Amino acid sequence: MGAVTLLGAAAGILTTGAWLPQLVRCWQTRSAGDISWSYLLVLGIGVGMWAAYGCYTNDVVIVGANAMTMLALLTLAWFKITFRSTSEIGSALLPMGKQPADSE
Template sequence: MNYLTVLGLSAATLTTISFLPQMVKTWQTKSAKDVSYIMLITFILGVSLWLLYGILRQDIAIVLANAITLVFNLTILWLKIKYGKTRPRKYL
């Protein structure tokens, strides 16, 4: 593995895991009211195109990062849809 691949995988890891806290917070609070549908859908489309690009270029760093990021963001979108219909319970 050359240094460019390591650099790409390092960048991919950091940008991909940046969505993990939002996904966990949304899951725990059962609220996604501050997450924008337009941002999520636009980002999901962009990540899908990056994934296709990575597949066509056969670039493992691009493929892995965008596949995982796509799963995280689809999960956030699903949580937004699921919890957007009801208000979260407030605990005392």
Template sequence: METIIGTLAGIFTSISTLPQLFKVIKNKDVANISWMMVSVLLIGVSLWVVYGILKNELPIIISNAFSVVVNLILLGYYIAYRK
């Protein structure tokens, strides 16, 4: 049961940044996006990957590793599109 909930939670939290990434790519506008949010989240999800490894919790490792990638891309676009 826990693994199902953890996997679902991981999927929702890691895909959550995707709509924001697509919106940034489509509009090429990052005016209202907080780069600090993306950076702090990046540190956080990276620490969750370490936590997942230490606790050998696959749902936590996979979902947060995916978030690291998506947030890195979002940060890249932020740097590219900021005015």
């Protein structure tokens, strides 16, 4: 394995591993409400494009790192769905601009 490949692998490990503290925190607090859907969507599209680029250029490091990052993003999306509080679900059912206290 060449020096450039090792550099890419180290970068992939660090950037993918950077998601671990966020995943652990979401799991411990059972909350992912502070993570926006638009953030996950835009980042997911970018990660998917990087993975496609890696496939096109036959770069295993890029494909592997972005596949692991996509797994982390999908896990965060699953946490957002699974850990929704009942107040979040109730608020989603209220008319726009209304808060749970305003519904009386």
